[in-house]
Amino acid sequence: MAAKVIDGKALAEKVRAGLCAEVEALRKKTGSVPCLAVVLVGENPASKIYVNMKEIACEKVGMKSRKIQLDESVAEKRLLDEVKALARDPEVNGILVQLPLPRQLREQVVIESVPPEKDVDGLHPFNMGRLLAFADPLFVPATPKGVMALLKEAGAVLDGANAVVVGRSNIVGKPVAALLLKENATVTVCHSKTGDLAAHTRAADVLVVAVGRPKLVGADMVKKGAVVIDVGTSKMDEKLVGDVDFAAVREKAAAITPVPGGVGPMTIAMLLDNTLSAFKRQKGLL
Secondary structure, X not given: OXXXXXXXXXXXXXXXXXXXXXXXXXXHHHOOOOEEEEEEEOOOHHHHHHHHHHHHHHHHOOOEEEEEEEOOOOOHHHHHHHHHHHHHOOOOOEEEEOOOOOOOOOHHHHHHHOOHHHEOOOOOHHHHHHHHOOOOOOOOOHHHHXXXXXXXXXXXXXXXXXXXXXXXXXXXXXXHHHHHHHOOOEEEEEOOOOOOHHHHHOOOOEEEEOOOOOOOEOHHHOOOOOEEEEOOOEEEOOEEEOOEOHHHHXXXXXXXXXXXXXXXXXXXXXXXXXXXXXXXXXXXXX
């Protein structure tokens, strides 16, 4: 029997409906609403699309958004000055610097310039360190937070499960692994230097794939009855596809996310949720 398709769009819509109601209640109570500032450097087409999607998503739930557009050739000091100005602005609750950045900019320096209390991306070492220490960070990165919500929606049992994460990025792989560990899963993290990847993935009760290699994981690499979360997105024959061969793996897994329509919508919903939390914390309501 084909796997249950975990509908990220439907779950994200449910999250947004809850956010919309809460934002309106806060507007009536405080006279203001959360504001997300996004800094975009350059003209990367994918980044521009993501930023536009975030602006539209903010508008739909009643939040404010602010976009700061900088030239591709911007000096690092200029970018850091922009972030510092947003950090000082009491009207801005969350700050997100859209990644990737041009080569002349040091990504980690820029990430660390965002104050932890406005770091709605959850990438500042303060938040990432607290996540890895199971010490309740101010913010969990949006995509991993969405992955965990999708696993819950699928009814995945994490306590004692063998979980395999393919990919070790700071944005997805490492935070997902920490969140799975916190739920008492036994976690294996695989990456480009892992020998015999299939031997690891075939042992997974829960498999999260986040490397950006189209259809890397086929049916022969998946355990029957596994829950599979596909974070990857790539273009293939003008279509958006994931890291998992969806059609083949669906016949073997118990539940699987599609691409598009799986993790993507949840990422933006969780970013808005983080922005709402930032607003409430800064207003002394959390």
